[in-house]
Each structure stands twice: as structure tokens, then as C-alpha cells.
Amino acid sequence: MTLLQARGLVKSYGPTPALRGVDLEVAEGEILAVTGPSGCGKSTLLHCLSGILRPDAGEVLYGGQRLDTRSEADRSRLRRTDFGVLFQFGQLVPELTAAENVALPLLLAGQGRREARAAALTWLERLDVADVADARPGEMSGGQQQRCAAARALVTEPRVLFADEPTGALDALAGERLLACLTRTAHERHTSIVLITHDASVAAYADREITLRDGAVDPTGLGADIAPAPTGGRR
Amino acid sequence: MSTAAHVLLALLAAGPMHGYDLKKAHDQRLPQAKPIAFGQVYGTLGRLERDGLVEKRGQSREGGPDRTEFAITDTGREKLRTWLETIETPAPYISSTLLAKVVVALLVDGAGQARDYLTAQRRAHTARLRELTAVKTDPASSPGDVIAADYAIAHLDADLRWLRTTLERVADLHREVRS
């Protein structure tokens, strides 16, 4: 079932066109990789899909409903309840510990302190960083910070996770652990993931891959015809 | 001496084995490699014995090659150690079928043909990359599977990076030729 859909997305920054009519669909529980050269519009696309930016033309549908025409307040509420966002660099709150950072979205959503902390610890554990639960970002390695940020993005159990180069700052094994956790989450909890990367070996974790080129889906690129991997017990 | 011969020597370093068990152990240890044929096992063992690197041990009355146990000799251990201590020369010559095809496509048919080939090759490489990534994320995969998949993925990834860059370069060429 299609959960997220874009139709004819167009977006410019002043005179600079970033998206020139992008169509795509993301099914429930699907991991869609978006690849393409630097500057082709990947991050802009992610911002439009997640409701951070409003497209100049075209539409974004979430669960069959227009997303881009909703008010700013509505969209930011949706981002808190249904979406998770993960960037290349963690963007944790420096004054808070790892556990407090991860619990934060739950506290903002009105959950009790104890429950929020318990959920935070569970997710830190899943991402293999339970040992730094009481450390502040300044006392963690980049890879640990990134995995905390992933825990924070997932703790609300979003229906869609938007990840922009999530492994860009990690070494191979740390990246692999993060990707393994993301794919497990997608397949067990039916979380959809839009995974932006310029790395083919990262895109290979996705169920499907599209390539952007000059702000549009490249028809000669790797499109919907690349089937999910036939082997393995991922589903 | 071939890599397979060294792998057989290494397996015998853990204790004497029959040819049949050696074949099984080889395929189990190198799960993503091409399985070794029985003929190759016995052929290799014959050469290793001739060179004094293995010796027959506890041959049973029935005879027959599959009844014979082989053991590594001291010379064999020394040979194995030397092999492990020798650094492989990193890619002394640049030769690859992928590269040759792009060069030939450019020579014969120009940028259009090269671009079509590169696009198709990239798809095939990506499909294989996905299969191997699935092996890695499969909880049932053994450490041997994962290490072998890592090795293949790193090489495919390098090829893919080159394919992508070459595709960009060829697209520029194509534009130049047409204008």
C-alpha cells in the first residue's frame, strides 16, 4: 500500500531550480533509496516530502491526503507524530545526556518521564549504544552520537523515517550496524524509510532505488525495475 | 603454487584428513567461493606430496585415494608460513574486462554504445550488490559468508564508483561529439 507519494514536485531557490517535476511512491514498510550526484536535489526532495519545505508546484500525499497544503503547525505536528528525521550529523542537544536526548520527543508528545526514559533505553540498546546512555554528546564519538540520533528518530515509532546520508560520518562497521538496525525496524514495524545516499553499497540495503539527476528522476538510472534482492531472510 | 593448494595445506595444519573431508572443509570455510572439485583436491594433494609438503598417513587396507589420510609436513608448515608472510603486489597491471569493453565500445561505436553498456553493466552490478547485502543482513549467515560478502561488496562498490564516474565522462564526450 502506498503511504507517501509525490506528484510533479517542483522547487526552486530563487533562480536556482532544485526539483523539476519529481514523481515517486513509497509503500508502507518499504525502504526507498534516493541516489544521485551532488546538487541533484536529494535533500530538497526529502524536505518537501517531510513537509519541512513547501514545493512551488506539484503535490505530496501522505496516507492519501494532501500534505503540502496543510498549515505549518499541522505539518510540524505530523513531523512529531508520524515522521522521524535523521541527518548526516546527529544534531543532538549538547546539554542533555544520550538518554535524555532520545526521550525528548516522547516528553514533548506528553509521555511520562519514566516511560519515556525506558523507551529511550530500549532504543539505545537496539542501536548498540546503551553504554553511553548517561553521557553527553561532547563525551561520545561521532558514531555513537549518530546512533543516538537514530534512536531519537525512531523512539516515537514513526511511520516514515527520512534519512539524509545517515551513515556519511560513520566508518564501515558502524554504518553497517546502523543500516542493519534501520532495515530491521522497517521490516518488523513496517516503517517506511526514504534513504538518501550517494553510496551504492548503502543503497543496496534498500528495497528499491531511484536516481535523481538535475532535479528529476533519471529514467536511465536505477529505477523501479531493480527488484529487491531475491536471497536472504529479510522479510 | 595455487591459492587452493595453500588453503588445503592450511586445513591440514589443523590435523590429518581424508580427501573427501578436505573438500567438504574447503567448501565450508570458503562458502561463497566456487566449490573445489574432488579431482582438483586429489590432483593438488598429489603435487603437495611430490613436493614433500604433505604425506600419506594411516592408509587403510582397501587402498583407494578416498581411504587415504593426508597430513601436513614440517616443510608444508614452513611453506604455508612463507605464503602468509608474503605481501601480494597490489594490482600490478590495470586489466579488467569492464575496462576493456568501455575502451572497445568507444573505439568501435563511440560514446552512445559505451553509455548503453555502462548503464546495463551498472544494473547488473547493483543487482549483485543487493544479493550480497542480503547475505550480510541474513541472521542465518555464518561469519565466513559475511566476510566473503564484504570482500565482494567492496570490489563491486569500487567498480560501481568507476562505472558511475565513467558514465558521467562518457555523457560529456557524447555531448561534445554531437555539438
Ligand SMILES: Nc1ncnc2c1ncn2[C@@H]1O[C@H](COP(=O)(O)OP(=O)(O)OP(=O)(O)O)[C@@H](O)[C@H]1O
Ligand atoms: N537553501 C538553499 N538556497 C539556495 N540554493 C539551494 C539551497 N539548498 C539547495 N540549493 C540548491 O539546490 C540544488 C539542489 O540542492 P540539494 O541540497 O537538494 O542537493 P543534494 O542532492 O542534496 O546534494 P548533496 O548530495 O551535495 O547533498 C543545488 O543546486 C543547490 O545549490
Ligand SMILES: [Mg+2]
Ligand atoms: Mg544533500
